[in-house]
Amino acid sequence: MGIASQDAIMQLSALVDEVDEPLKVTFKNIHMGYPSETLVRFLKAREWSIPKAHKMLVDCLNWRIQNHIDIILNKPIIPADLYRKIRDSQLVGMSGYTKDGHPVFAIGVGLSTYDKASVNYYVQSHIQINEYRDRVILPAASKKYGRHIGTCVKVLDMTGLKLSALNQLKLLTIISTVDDLNYPEKTETYYIVNAPYIFSACWKVVKPLLQERTRRKVQVLQGCGRDELLKIVDPASLPHFCKREGSGSSRHSTSRSDDCFSLDHPFHQQLYNYIKQKGQEYVALLKQGSFHVDVPEPDPEGIKIVKTIESEMHKIGDLNGLNHSLSDLKIDTV
Numbered sequence: 001m002g003i004a005s006q007d008a009i010m011q012l013s014a015l016v017d018e019v020d021e022p023l024k025v026t027f028k029n030i031h032m033g034y035p036s037e038t039l040v041r042f043l044k045a046r047e048w049s050i051p052k053a054h055k056m057l058v059d060c061l062n063w064r065i066q067n068h069i070d071i072i073l074n075k076p077i078i079p080a081d082l083y084r085k086i087r088d089s090q091l092v093g094m095s096g097y098t099k100d101g102h103p104v105f106a107i108g109v110g111l112s113t114y115d116k117a118s119v120n121y122y123v124q125s126h127i128q129i130n131e132y133r134d135r136v137i138l139p140a141a142s143k144k145y146g147r148h149i150g151t152c153v154k155v156l157d158m159t160g161l162k163l164s165a166l167n168q169l170k171l172l173t174i175i176s177t178v179d180d181l182n183y184p185e186k187t188e189t190y191y192i193v194n195a196p197y198i199f200s201a202c203w204k205v206v207k208p209l210l211q212e213r214t215r216r217k218v219q220v221l222q223g224c225g226r227d228e229l230l231k232i233v234d235p236a237s238l239p240h241f242c243k244r245e246g247s248g249s250s251r252h253s254t255s256r257s258d259d260c261f262s263l264d265h266p267f268h269q270q271l272y273n274y275i276k277q278k279g280q281e282y283v284a285l286l287k288q289g290s291f292h293v294d295v296p297e298p299d300p301e302g303i304k305i306v307k308t309i310e311s312e313m314h315k316i317g318d319l320n321g322l323n324h325s326l327s328d329l330k331i332d333t334v
Helices: 003-016 021-031 035-045 050-066 069-074 080-089 119-145 163-182 197-209 266-288 300-319
Strands: 092-097 103-108 152-157 187-193 218-220
Touching: 003 035, 003 050, 021 035, 021 050, 021 069, 035 050, 050 069, 050 163, 069 119, 069 266, 080 119, 080 266, 092 119, 092 266, 103 119, 119 152, 119 163, 119 266, 197 218, 197 300
Parallel strands: 103 152, 152 187, 187 218
Antiparallel strands: 092 103
């Protein structure tokens, strides 16, 4: 890291030292003992502009306070049947670690339906996984490997991606906005696997709109990506949908405990039990019902990308004679 970068970190650190005490407290919950590395994430997200990174960080801290993010791991989603429905329709999980210690998160983009609960529950679940990753998984990995590990890798399974995914773009935009503004630079690499034509067509037009920093992180792999992923992970850490070439997503042909999306998977069992145990101290809060998070307006560039995806998928529908089924679809940005 150069002298200019070190100077930027020092300047941003000095600005953070001036914020009010409640913001300092929540900042500690973000940096988990690594304040400089955390400042670097916000600086990278704003192209090393100190004023922009400072505003982004302060906005993030205020968002956390206003939405009680520091205690979100004390608020289980109940009953358990509801949480299982969320897991069955919001396909995300952790399959293991890379060979150098980064957690491997798997996301079933194509087969996630988001149709078993309200938007608020899906957002709550997503933020809880983020917070568990940042406050439990990553610190444990750092301790095990004797160095700071502050990022993960994500494997995105596009199996089953259809034009009807347009209906989910509003929720996905909310989740993406939460991550972009409040959890910047937490992903080392995005690996895309089992990509159908519909994804390839969209990727060609979306890729040029992304910042170079983001573009470099995305790798579209052949087929299920098994051979490429085995260069960075051991076989046991491969997501279940990557284990057999040509198998596509195997979530319906594997045991529930091997399916990293399932509530029966060890990661989700540990996460669920952790939140359940923490939540016993907050039983009174559970009567308040569905959790709600205020989501800021997405970045204009993000809106542009969403609109481009919408347009491209409509074109694909027209080419395949599906325009009648798409005529009622309209994406609302957050």
